Amino acid sequence: MCLKDCSELYSDAGSSLQSASHSVESKAYGAATFTLSAALTDSDTCEEKFKEKEWLVSLLSNENNDFFQLTAIPLAFASMLRYCDENNNVLVTYLVSPESATPII
Numbered sequence: 001m002c003l004k005d006c007s008e009l010y011s012d013a014g015s016s017l018q019s020a021s022h023s024v025e026s027k028a029y030g031a032a033t034f035t036l037s038a039a040l041t042d043s044d045t046c047e048e049k050f051k052e053k054e055w056l057v058s059l060l061s062n063e064n065n066d067f068f069q070l071t072a073i074p075l076a077f078a079s080m081l082r083y084c085d086e087n088n089n090v091l092v093t094y095l096v097s098p099e100s101a102t103p104i105i
Contacts, residue, residue: 002053006046006060013042013067020074029082036075043067 016039023032043064050058058064 002046002049002056003059005049009042009046010067013039013071016042017071020078024074024078024081029078032078033075033082036071036078040068040071040075043071
């Protein structure tokens with residue numbers, strides 16, 4: 001059951017990665033961040049499926065960890081790009097207005 005669940009999760013993750021790639025190409029970094037986060041979660045969910053069954057050892061721990069780390073890298077870049085303009089200047093987001101709020105990134 002766990003391997004079947006993980007297979008479906010990684011299939012979803014593959015679709016999320018493709019979608020994120022298209023989002024980055026079109027500079028929709030918010031969408032890329034969202035879909036990369038979903039893919040990242042899929043590897044964790046796969047590992048959790050094995051942990052739910054105390055008597056079962058995960059056969060995919062290394063792969064889940066590798067996938068998580070390799071997905072975290074483009075997620076970090078997409079998150080940074082989300083707050084840059086077309087000239088790669090960092091934009092600062094304000095919660096209310098620049099005069100009365102603390103800038104957040």
